[in-house]
Amino acid sequence: MSARVLIVDDEPNIVVSLEFLMRQEGYEVEIANDGEEALESLVSFRPDLVLLDVMMPRLSGFDVLQRIRTHSELPNPVVIMLTAKGREAEAERGRALGADRYITKPFSTQELVAVVHEVLDTR
């Protein structure tokens, strides 16, 4: 059975590419357009991996990550954080909250695919 990937981002333009890339790699994909939707999908879709954008309205990526790591009733997938800010303090905060990887936009699509493979393989 192929792994399930949840893409959480409020920018449709990047979602188009991410969705296409993940499907090409053979993963099952679901999209959430903000933090609230992401929490719902976590329960319904039960992803193995979440590509999680930091800056989102309503509930930020950090908030979602914190819920995932602190609420034991939620599934506990691998989380790769995506951010446009790219500050070291932000990455440190992501690590502190339990993100597995931290990728700064813009990124190379090949690299992203490689990282996804790596974290899913070492899971």
Next chain:
Amino acid sequence: MNGRRFESTVAAVGAVATAIGFSSAALIVWAVLDEAGRTGFEKALNVLVPIGLALVGLGGFVAGRFFRSFMLAARRMTEETDLIASVNPAHRLDPAGPAHLRKLGWSINRLAGRLWESLEEQEVAVEAGRRAVEHEKERLAALMSDLAQGVIVCNLDGQILLYNGEARHLLADDDSTYVGLGRSVFAFLDRNVALNALHHLQLRAERGAKVRPQRFIATVPGGQVLRMTMVAVRSTEGNFTGFVLTMEDVTHERAARGRRDQLLRSLTHESRRSTAGIRAAIETIRSYPEMPADDIDRFRSVIADEAERLSARIDEVSAAHASTLESAWELDDMLGDDLVLALANRVVASTGIEVSTDVRTESLWVKVDGLALIDRLTAVTTQMVEGAAAAILAVAMQESGRFVVLDLSWPDSAVTELAISGCIQEASDSHDNLESLVDRHGGEVWCEFGTDEKPFLRLLLPKAVAVPALAVRVLDEGRPEFYDFDLFEQRDTTDRLDERPLRDLVCTVFDTETTGLNPSTGDEIISIGAVRILNGRLLRHEAFDQLIDPRRPIPAESFEIHKISGDMLVGQPTIDVVLPRFARFVEDTVLVGHNVAFDLKFLQLKEGTTGVAFTNPVLDTLLLAALVYPDSDVHSLEALARLVGVEVTGRHTSLGDALVTAELFLQLIPLLEARGLKTFGEVQTAERETFYARLEY
């Protein structure tokens, strides 16, 4: 009249007196005798006249000797008594000559003893007052030297009346300029810039407006950019008498701002270029759906190429300029412990609740806007006290990579996640919210949960890279004589050097050590030492002390005098480097030295090669001493210094000798004044005369 002429005059007078006595006796005898007696007397005269002549000669000789010993001893005693009365009350006569004169000598010594006792009594009284003043001075000195900012006080002519170590450090970082009392501040500071600021201060004062400090940016000779603040100094009548300048180095700040501006420009420019390429390509593709596959490929590679270039540029910029971007705000380095302590104190003071602290970082510095941060965190705690009845604040600090983690929790209260998140987002009237404040620090703030699932506030703050150099720079200088407020009053002094009183001169007292005595046959200067005298005060801390590589070996006999070996001179600058510096040090001052012609000869012989001519007016303490003690055969610096009561230490280094010479000079001033030699012109004329008199001698 000199001693020798006086002596011969006295001898002649003695001889004439004896001759008159002898002749008168002969005439009287002649008058009372009868004819026979006169014949006998004539015969006797044949014998008596030679005896008489011998007696006349003897009389002259005895008178001369008597007057010689009496008069010269009396004159010497007069000089020494003057010395006791003027500068050296500890001096005692060594009575010589006739018994009566010796007795007078003992009496003068007894009187000197009484004078000494009464002076001592006076001194005890004065000492108490002096100590109080000294204490004030020391406090001011300590305050000034501890200031992180440079401070300079000037009169309206720009003469420096006060400065601190930091000002000297900022203004004269290299050896090309010297900061010193009485020197002009315009050597460091553009005259127009300073006068313009001063003009504004004056204008405002004349309009009766509150005089606010003037701020301006100035670049100093060393290349540093300084932010200056100028405040007017006003007399009690309200007149401007000078100004105070405080200064700090903003070179790095300015450079950082420059880099930011440049960064912003280049980023904008390059983003536009790449975006233009991408946009044109994709719009073209979409406008021509029938485009051949080859053309589409070309456009695609343009898009890929530009996108990649843009990504790379952003990565490069954020990596290389992260510190530039984050230094946009004025953050200070603060000790982590201090931040926690200050926060705890502030919370206790404003809410009265209990604060416990747990700091696991030792001497760790953070880069923060401490005041704003403590302000916001105290406000957060106040909300917790009011909204959730918190009675304890627990503050914890620990290290995490390049960051410091600061946690605030309220363990005894039912503080909710919502309340904490609210505090992070909530903006107050005057400040931005906690989130943007922490963002400005390049940090992060969020609501974290403990093992007991209780929410608390967590801040991630960047560690400071290093303790700022300025804060730990140890001032190696002692307490400098760094101020002279008499200069405030000195605006009316004459510009004519000849008419200036000796005690108002600005002097550089100097001495050199050399490889030998003959500059014309290749002897060289190996050391120059100098100190300044201003308003009759020796400025020990404004010294010039430089060894010089003579580019030739040191002869053994000269080593015996100065104990400077060739090894000590390795790596020292050569004379052509040192002399221009020394010329700047002595600029606009009177040069003073002991037997200064010797040192000047060395300097003058270097004029051709260094291009530095010393045209300063000159005074020689050897000649000045001769003016005070015309009959003395004491010439050496050490003996003269001891004679006028100067303690002699550190001799035969150029600086040590310059210091002794300076003190000798200061002691000679009142003695010269007592002889009616008060101004530079009077002294120089007299000095020239005694110099030629010596040459003739």
